[in-house]
Amino acid sequence: MFAGEVLNYAPSRTFAAMIESLNKTMMNIELAFIPGMGHFLYLSLNTWGLPKADVEALGGRIGSIVYGLFPQKTAASDSACAAETA
Numbered sequence: 001m002f003a004g005e006v007l008n009y010a011p012s013r014t015f016a017a018m019i020e021s022l023n024k025t026m027m028n029i030e031l032a033f034i035p036g037m038g039h040f041l042y043l044s045l046n047t048w049g050l051p052k053a054d055v056e057a058l059g060g061r062i063g064s065i066v067y068g069l070f071p072q073k074t075a076a077s078d079s080a081c082a083a084e085t086a
Contacts, residue, residue, distance in 0.1 A: 004020040014028070014031070025046065
């Protein structure tokens with residue numbers, strides 16, 4: 001479970017929060033629309049001081065939730081995790 005403080009919320013557009021229970025991780029979610037291409041969901045987590053394994057596990061849990069709510073039209077995802085490339 002996440003516990004923290006909502007910093008910004010605009011319904012159907014953007015959400016930002018500081019997750020106190022994850023060493024003050026910053027979470028940003030934005031829903032955007034590109035004409036001719038459709039809707040896109042951008043989600044970012046900025047973490048520090050967490051072990052790489054914890055960050056990867058968190059990315060997997062959140063990815064499962066997001067892809068469960070918003071199924072992809074293709075098998076390949078356009079997502080990237082900085083922890084995977086570090």
